[in-house]
Amino acid sequence: MADALLIDRTEGATLRLSASGAWTSHNATPLEREIDAAARRHADAKSVAIDMAAVERLDTFGAWLLERLVRSFTSRGCATEVTGLKQDYRALMDELHQIKLEAPSHDGGNRIVAGLAALGRNVAGIGDTLTSVLNMLGALCVALVRVIAHPRRFRFTSLVHQLDNVAWRGVPIVLLITFLVGAIISQQGIFHFRKFGADIYVVDMIGILVLRELGVLIVCIMVAGRSGSAYTAELGSMKMREEIDALHTMGLDPIEVLVVPRVLALIIGVPILTFLGSLAALYGGGLVAWLYGGIDPDIFLQRLKEAIDLKTFEVGMIKAPFMALVVGVVACIEGLKVKGSSESLGLQTTASVVESIFLVIVLDGFFAIFFASIGM
Amino acid sequence: MAQGNGKAKETVIEAHGVKVGFGERLVLNGVDLDVYRGEILGFVGGSGAGKSVLMRTIIGLLPKRGGTISVFGQDMDAASDEQRQAVERRWGVLFQQGALFSSLTVKENLQFPLREYLNLSQRLMDELALAKLEMVGLDASVLDKIPSELSGGMTKRVALARALALDPDIVFLDEPTSGLDPIGAGDFDTLIATLQRTLGLTVFMVTHDLDSLHTVCDRIAVLAEGKIIAAGNMAVMLASEHPWLKAYFRGKRSRAAHPVAEPAAAAP
Numbered sequence: 001m002a003d004a005l006l007i008d009r010t011e012g013a014t015l016r017l018s019a020s021g022a023w024t025s026h027n028a029t030p031l032e033r034e035i036d037a038a039a040r041r042h043a044d045a046k047s048v049a050i051d052m053a054a055v056e057r058l059d060t061f062g063a064w065l066l067e068r069l070v071r072s073f074t075s076r077g078c079a080t081e082v083t084g085l086k087q088d089y090r091a092l093m094d095e096l097h098q099i100k101l102e103a104p105s106h107d108g109g110n111r112i113v114a115g116l117a118a119l120g121r122n123v124a125g126i127g128d129t130l131t132s133v134l135n136m137l138g139a140l141c142v143a144l145v146r147v148i149a150h151p152r153r154f155r156f157t158s159l160v161h162q163l164d165n166v167a168w169r170g171v172p173i174v175l176l177i178t179f180l181v182g183a184i185i186s187q188q189g190i191f192h193f194r195k196f197g198a199d200i201y202v203v204d205m206i207g208i209l210v211l212r213e214l215g216v217l218i219v220c221i222m223v224a225g226r227s228g229s230a231y232t233a234e235l236g237s238m239k240m241r242e243e244i245d246a247l248h249t250m251g252l253d254p255i256e257v258l259v260v261p262r263v264l265a266l267i268i269g270v271p272i273l274t275f276l277g278s279l280a281a282l283y284g285g286g287l288v289a290w291l292y293g294g295i296d297p298d299i300f301l302q303r304l305k306e307a308i309d310l311k312t313f314e315v316g317m318i319k320a321p322f323m324a325l326v327v328g329v330v331a332c333i334e335g336l337k338v339k340g341s342s343e344s345l346g347l348q349t350t351a352s353v354v355e356s357i358f359l360v361i362v363l364d365g366f367f368a369i370f371f372a373s374i375g376m
Numbered sequence: 377m378a379q380g381n382g383k384a385k386e387t388v389i390e391a392h393g394v395k396v397g398f399g400e401r402l403v404l405n406g407v408d409l410d411v412y413r414g415e416i417l418g419f420v421g422g423s424g425a426g427k428s429v430l431m432r433t434i435i436g437l438l439p440k441r442g443g444t445i446s447v448f449g450q451d452m453d454a455a456s457d458e459q460r461q462a463v464e465r466r467w468g469v470l471f472q473q474g475a476l477f478s479s480l481t482v483k484e485n486l487q488f489p490l491r492e493y494l495n496l497s498q499r500l501m502d503e504l505a506l507a508k509l510e511m512v513g514l515d516a517s518v519l520d521k522i523p524s525e526l527s528g529g530m531t532k533r534v535a536l537a538r539a540l541a542l543d544p545d546i547v548f549l550d551e552p553t554s555g556l557d558p559i560g561a562g563d564f565d566t567l568i569a570t571l572q573r574t575l576g577l578t579v580f581m582v583t584h585d586l587d588s589l590h591t592v593c594d595r596i597a598v599l600a601e602g603k604i605i606a607a608g609n610m611a612v613m614l615a616s617e618h619p620w621l622k623a624y625f626r627g628k629r630s631r632a633a634h635p636v637a638e639p640a641a642a643a644p
Contacts, residue, residue, distance in 0.1 A: 340524030341478035
């Protein structure tokens with residue numbers, strides 16, 4: 001710790017404070033303590049003289065603390081005088097002397113009220129999300145109609161580029177994941193069904209589960225995480241750098257230029273990935289059934305033919321483009337919601353993935369009810 | 377502390393034979409530059425000439441291929457991590473876009489360096505944040521804003537306040553007046569000059585603004601073809617016969633070329 005930076009001495013009615021040492025950021029904490037202590041101790045002083053001659057160095061930190069000391073005395077109507085200040089530091093002190101400390105008043109507010117307000121905002125936010133989904137769907141339809149009316153305006157290159165990103169580059173990871181999921185379900189099924197001597201029904205389970213539900217769901221979740229987040233981040237950073245505004249000013253519709261190719265790429269890509277993923281899951285299931293459960297591939301295939309029909313396959317494939325639409329629309333909405341900061345980009349990307357996975361699962365539930373009621 | 381004027385010139389930044397390149401291209405090819413304590417050095421050059429590159433090299437953001445740079449007499453290549461940090465604490469940098477942390481409020485941005493390097497009471501930090509903010513000509517109403525809510529000029533002022541948070545000896549300003557209107561730019565120049573006087577700063581200013589060069593800079597260094605082709609005050613620049621300098625300082629846009637043209641331009 002440094003030596004005393006402020007020594008006080010009473011001389012008649014006058015309090016004499018002698019400052020010394022380095023009044024810099026390095027000593028700011030002990031200095032602040034000494035200054036506040038001096039101001040408290042001599043709260044009843046009538047006149048104060050502060051001698052700064054022995055101060056070696058003074059920076060903004062020290063100067064501010066000196067200013068605080070002076071203010072604490074003058075505010076009590078005590079005559080204060082600063083002497084011996086080096087010429088170099090005069091300008092700094094004058095500058096600080098003019099600073100008004102009027103921090104904006106913070107009313108902390110009631111915690112319960114704030115909590116309720118946040119809850120209310122969140123509920124309203126759900127409504128806003130639904131409105132913006134409808135809004136985007138509408139804008140998308142309008143843009144699509146325009147593109148169909150003027151096919152030359154359609155951005156084919158962009159579509160191919162997005163398809164390459166979304167579908168072609170996604171194939172390996174989708175195949176791997178669905179293969180593993182198929183294998184795991186098969187292993188678990190055999191393990192538990194064996195207790196009832198019903199091993200062979202594992203084929204029915206894999207066939208129906210994968211083709212109706214799991215294939216499309218896993219692919220959609222993968223796509224939401226892989227491509228949906230990428231869409232949000234791309235559009236969001238374009239928004240941040242005013243590229244979207246630039247498109248507007250050139251008379252182009254950002255929905256048509258940016259959103260239509262992206263959403264179309266998903267609508268085309270996801271069914272293809274679903275098809276491939278379902279095959280990989282069946283393959284993985286069959287492989288485990290053979291190696292672990294002793295179900296011969298011939299028997300597996302024969303049983304599979306009996307267990308499923310075209311409808312089972314159709315149910316999964318019909319759902320794919322709708323789920324793709326949801327993922328694409330949510331990703332683009334969230335991307336266009338990004339504001340100036342990089343934090344908002346991160347928030348919207350998270351929101352995009354969470355919302356699209358949630359909506360995909362909700363949509364899947366509606367489809368289940370729908371298909372059950374039409375007997376598929 | 378020495379405050380320039382009249383005293384023996386003390387060099388705070390010394391660059392010798394600095395070479396920096398990207399890929400095949402050598403942007404800086406042997407730059408020699410000294411910056412003296414207490415001066416405002418204006419650093420000019422054509423777009424893409426490597427002004428920002430030199431600044432970024434000095435502050436250690438870009439690797440160099442040759443030459444030496446010493447700051448406060450400390451050779452930055454030979455410096456240990458602690459020495460480097462000690463030097464870094466003594467400079468402040470104002471980036472061209474402000475580079476305020478977008479997830480923090482203005483107050484948090486200003487207090488960030490204080491929090492990292494010093495152990496101060498919250499009250500002192502709050503007061504200092506407000507004091508610095510007022511020194512750069514803003515008031516308490518912006519304290520709780522986030523950077524994306526600020527205008528271009530305000531962003532620059534807040535960024536300058538942050539650069540000054542630790543009372544640096546040198547501030548590096550990368551095009552401080554770009555993107556500001558002439559009034560705002562003029563105010564900013566005055567602000568820099570005032571702060572330089574009050575805080576005894578050394579200012580290294582990369583700029584294109586001829587008015588800034590005229591009004592606040594003590595000395596000007598010119599970068600062209602990867603080298604410093606001239607350094608000196610405005611009179612030296614105006615007297616030079618180097619074609620680039622002639623075009624820059626005595627070209628169509630320079631004030632020196634039309635000392636009497638301004639009133640005429642105001643007439644209908």
